Amino acid sequence: MAATINKQILLLETPKGKLEESHFRLNEGAIPAIEEGQILVRTKLISLDAANRAWMQGATYRSAVEAGTVMAGGSISEVVESKSKGFAKGDLVFADTGWQEYAALPEKVATKVAPMEPLSHLLSVYGIAGLTAYHGLLDVGKPKAGNTVVVSAAAGAVGSIVGQIAKLKGCHVVGIAGGADKCKLLVDELGFDEAIDYKAESVNKALRTKAPKGVDVYFDNVGGDVLEGVLFNMNDYGRIACCGAVSQYDGAAPAHGPRGIPGLIVVKRLTMQGFILYDFDDQREAALTDLQAWVKDGKIKVREDIMDGIENTPKALIGLLAGTNVGKRMIRV
């Protein structure tokens, strides 16, 4: 191993308001030594996710990221040294390595993955994004053919796949995204039936014409006003799969919740259900088999948004929270 420096991005302080580059610092650390049962990995592709921001706000389904430590984040990495029977040099793994070039990991926190071309698909359609879209839509949202499905952050990593799966299940699909370019992409390239630019029009009003039969399933990535706008258009017995609340991650205190809760939940007999991908771990292989077949048949087009250089990771996350990405954003290290 020629390298002796481990470039890493530290979170300097817990942001109270909007996340800024000044909250981070590039550090040149040492390449860690590993102990028995551990592996040393070199990160290749770091995944950027809205959830990264939520982790800074406090403990969620994982502990909070503490100020002064390496920023947490998942990546595809290559094993460069192993003191574990389960891993050999050259193996590819997915793990929370954090934002750094090298990480020492206990063997149990790394998941071995098979090499593929392009490798980036392991973080997009075959990674957390694709599997979240798959289980959230099919197992939580439970759309039936002919249903109207709405998805927010529709040009993002998860939303772009949700909409395409809903289409191939025979649904009328409406994507909500910010900006005319993204909306055009949804309809022209990804096959959505309709798109709503939430920055330019009222979601509530636009749905009256773009979802004329009402909304049966809403896959919510954003919460806030968009959720409120969709709520008013839900059909009786509609289902809302709560995947995230990106509109509320990058600020100090949580905003007030959407009007219509719980009033509309009651009168329309809606179900709102939160989920996290880990709840579906036992169904992972079946989901991947479906996703691979759909990608191979051209039924799902995979959009990725890859930037280079670990020093750009803070900027990449800040942009993602502002919605500058199209498809799955990642950093090639």
Place this chain on the structure above:
Amino acid sequence: MAATINKQILLLETPKGKLEESHFRLNEGAIPAIEEGQILVRTKLISLDAANRAWMQGATYRSAVEAGTVMAGGSISEVVESKSKGFAKGDLVFADTGWQEYAALPEKVATKVAPMEPLSHLLSVYGIAGLTAYHGLLDVGKPKAGNTVVVSAAAGAVGSIVGQIAKLKGCHVVGIAGGADKCKLLVDELGFDEAIDYKAESVNKALRTKAPKGVDVYFDNVGGDVLEGVLFNMNDYGRIACCGAVSQYDGAAPAHGPRGIPGLIVVKRLTMQGFILYDFDDQREAALTDLQAWVKDGKIKVREDIMDGIENTPKALIGLLAGTNVGKRMIRV
């Protein structure tokens, strides 16, 4: 039939803010003539429900109550004249007769009920209140023995039965109500484990000591700040049965929804589900069998709050919305 006057309460205007007696007027109408397939009924007991207020705000699961018409409401009534093969003079029925002494009803909107002593139980434990408590708790909330169950408006018609059913299913039960007297009643007379006076203490903080293992099932009758306070105390995979939002009925515009939605729904993988009793019509007999057995065995104590005189119906509803009732409120006509 000696009587010739039909006392009835009209809703004069759709209230924009708080409901007041001036929104109603006592009218002396005519006793209606009936046509083939109809019955004429004399109301005996009128049911007062928070939902009455919600009906004024617009179409829900039923059409809105229009200004200038007899106020809508369910009652137990006696058939005084029948031009229907399904009903005979003297039969007892449950129907939406509205707030009036006499009503002409198409036969299909009346449900025949068996006489019982006391008749009022047909509106409380064996009526909408009891059945709503039963299905909402058991079929939507799905508590398991050992779970912690929280119910709001706990001294009300529905809440008082929800808590008692949860107790007999082996749960730790916390009731939320307004005022020390109601809280004392919940614990001393109805067997709740704990009670929280939401007017005197923070629901969020009180639950930390009164539901020390967190909340598995929340039966929500009120929405608003109480819902928000309980949300922060929900356990992972917790279930919220959304039965009503009485905190939001008696005002002009719906308040903003509770903070934590959808953020906490996601990270805790909560399910919020709205329901209306009519969704469980096919399970009505089984539910009544259970309720009758529990009442007979003394496992459920039935609280009723009966006032006299149709002219007092507006006052009775206004008081109910302010929480002056304990148990099922009704008007003896």
